[in-house]
Amino acid sequence: xxxxxxxxxxxxxxxxxxxxxxxxxxxxxxxxxxxxxxxxxxxxxxxxxxxxxxxxxxxxxxxxxxxxxxxxxxxxxxxxxxxxxxxxxxxxxxxxxxxxxxxxxxxxxxxxxxxxxxxxxxxxxxxxxxxxxxxxxxxxxxxxxxxxxxxxxxxxxxxxxxxxxxxxxxxxxxxxxxxxxxxxxxxxxxxxxxxxxxxxxxxxxxxxxxxxxxxxxxxxxxxxxxxxxxxxxxxxxxxxxxxxxxxxx
Amino acid sequence: xxxxxxxxxxxxxxxxxxxxxxxxxxxxxxxxxxxxxxxxxxxxxxxxxxxxxxxxxxxxxxxxxxxxxxxxxxxxxxxxxxxxxxxxxxxxxxxxxxxxxxxxxxxxxxxxxxxxxxxxxxxxxxxxxxxxxxxxxxxxxxxxxxxxxxxxxxxxxxxxxxxxxxxxxxxxxxxxxxxxxxxxxxxxxxxxxxxxxxxxxxxxxxxxxxxxxxxxxxxxxxxxxxxxxxxxxxxxxxxxxxxxxxxxx
Numbered sequence: 001x002x003x004x005x006x007x008x009x010x011x012x013x014x015x016x017x018x019x020x021x022x023x024x025x026x027x028x029x030x031x032x033x034x035x036x037x038x039x040x041x042x043x044x045x046x047x048x049x050x051x052x053x054x055x056x057x058x059x060x061x062x063x064x065x066x067x068x069x070x071x072x073x074x075x076x077x078x079x080x081x082x083x084x085x086x087x088x089x090x091x092x093x094x095x096x097x098x099x100x101x102x103x104x105x106x107x108x109x110x111x112x113x114x115x116x117x118x119x120x121x122x123x124x125x126x127x128x129x130x131x132x133x134x135x136x137x138x139x140x141x142x143x144x145x146x147x148x149x150x151x152x153x154x155x156x157x158x159x160x161x162x163x164x165x166x167x168x169x170x171x172x173x174x175x176x177x178x179x180x181x182x183x184x185x186x187x188x189x190x191x192x193x194x195x196x197x198x199x200x201x202x203x204x205x206x207x208x209x210x211x212x213x214x215x216x217x218x219x220x221x222x223x224x225x226x227x228x229x230x231x232x233x234x235x236x237x238x239x240x241x242x243x244x245x246x247x248x249x
Numbered sequence: 250x251x252x253x254x255x256x257x258x259x260x261x262x263x264x265x266x267x268x269x270x271x272x273x274x275x276x277x278x279x280x281x282x283x284x285x286x287x288x289x290x291x292x293x294x295x296x297x298x299x300x301x302x303x304x305x306x307x308x309x310x311x312x313x314x315x316x317x318x319x320x321x322x323x324x325x326x327x328x329x330x331x332x333x334x335x336x337x338x339x340x341x342x343x344x345x346x347x348x349x350x351x352x353x354x355x356x357x358x359x360x361x362x363x364x365x366x367x368x369x370x371x372x373x374x375x376x377x378x379x380x381x382x383x384x385x386x387x388x389x390x391x392x393x394x395x396x397x398x399x400x401x402x403x404x405x406x407x408x409x410x411x412x413x414x415x416x417x418x419x420x421x422x423x424x425x426x427x428x429x430x431x432x433x434x435x436x437x438x439x440x441x442x443x444x445x446x447x448x449x450x451x452x453x454x455x456x457x458x459x460x461x462x463x464x465x466x467x468x469x470x471x472x473x474x475x476x477x478x479x480x481x482x483x484x485x486x487x488x489x490x491x492x493x494x495x496x497x498x
Contacts, residue, residue, distance in 0.1 A: 021281075032266060035266050035283050036287055038287020039287040040291075041291075043291055230480070233479035234475065234479040
């Protein structure tokens with residue numbers, strides 16, 4: 001990929017994109033993961049590419065839920081491994097949570113490459129390859145998981161998860177925390193705690209935060225996010241869209 | 250790619266996405282094109298994945314402009330060739346417009362593969378490979394075009410175009426029509442006629458329409474699109490987000 005100058009107004013976003021394309025080239029990220037990332041970029045733009053107050057509140061609440069869990073598990077896919085390999089391993093340690101590789105487009109090769117990437121970043125145990133259990137209600141490939149990981153977890157953190165799988169995890173009685181830039185996704189609506197933020201901000205944020213002490217209503221929190229995005233779109237209209245914003249590329 | 254079950258609630262969207270991934274695998278689409286598609290998906294969702302009235306008006310106006318042109322040219326990139334190869338050839342015939350392959354990430358190999366794809370879908374002449382002219386104001390690779398195509402066109406239809414190129418075409422005095430799901434893109438703001446719609450709908454739509462007879466103000470039309478998207482986001486809040494919508498994939 002061509003070098004992006006640090007002075008570029010969209011430097012952070014372009015560097016993030018490069019990390020993902022490198023992920024595809026090294027076999028960690030699926031091509032479908034690039035498309036999912038592009039969609040995330042659009043929603044992130046509507047957030048102003050920052051952690052908005054509603055997201056911060058969800059992060060703090062999620063932190064409390066994960067800290068109190070008996071067997072918390074963090075599910076890791078190809079986008080997470082490409083974008084925040086170091087930060088997700090740190091979060092796992094901080095929460096004493098297990099790490100499990102879990103792919104929508106599952107191949108043995110990608111599982112191994114992601115496991116390796118996490119080990120390079122300091123992970124000791126990485127679950128997922130053993131695939132000795134199944135999540136009920138999903139077709140075989142999507143159902144595979146680890147018995148001592150996701151299968152027996154009480155709380156799962158599933159960043160960027162598929163809607164069907166989120167639903168199946170809920171039906172198993174688990175508490176599901178997700179990080180998803182799309183507040184309209186089925187995952188966002190199904191999870192117990194939905195953090196609408198970029199994983200590149202949410203994951204490091206959670207290590208530095210105080211767990212939320214107040215009540216938390218996920219549906220209300222999501223509404224707040226949608227209102228924020230809607231207002232921002234309309235604000236951009238009023239300002240005649242003069243700011244440096246995303247272009248066609 | 251693994252098979253997406255037909256029962257998946259977002260089967261259509263996932264199949265479209267697969268067509269693009271296949272485009273990458275067959276050398277027609279670039280990896281950056283996948284991210285761009287993902288971003289388009291998000292904006293399409295804000296349209297309700299349908300042609301909204303403002304888009305229909307822009308399509309009808311564009312149709313009139315293209316029909317009246319002396320030398321209309323349709324510019325075709327890797328995403329267009331992967332998504333609507335058949336429909337774009339039909340539109341070219343219907344408008345008596347030339348087809349020219351024009352790539353942001355230009356390689357001889359991709360040009361040839363796209364030309365071949367268009368021929369398989371019934372195109373007789375496909376311009377672009379000869380690259381015997383340059384658009385002023387762009388670096389060499391981005392500037393290359395066909396003398397009897399884009400270079401001498403009075404009206405160009407550039408679906409999913411780069412902002413810099415759109416600007417350069419305008420500076421040559423051409424009338425630029427674009428199809429772009431992102432109403433905030435530089436292309437959307439620079440073009441004379443901006444159709445904010447999915448190419449998979451806009452291209453077949455234009456064959457069946459009556460040209461617009463009323464006046465058309467592109468800036469006003471774009472504001473209407475942004476308002477529509479903003480209202481829809483807020484409406485989804487009020488409706489407690491109950492409809493079947495896009496998920497994390």
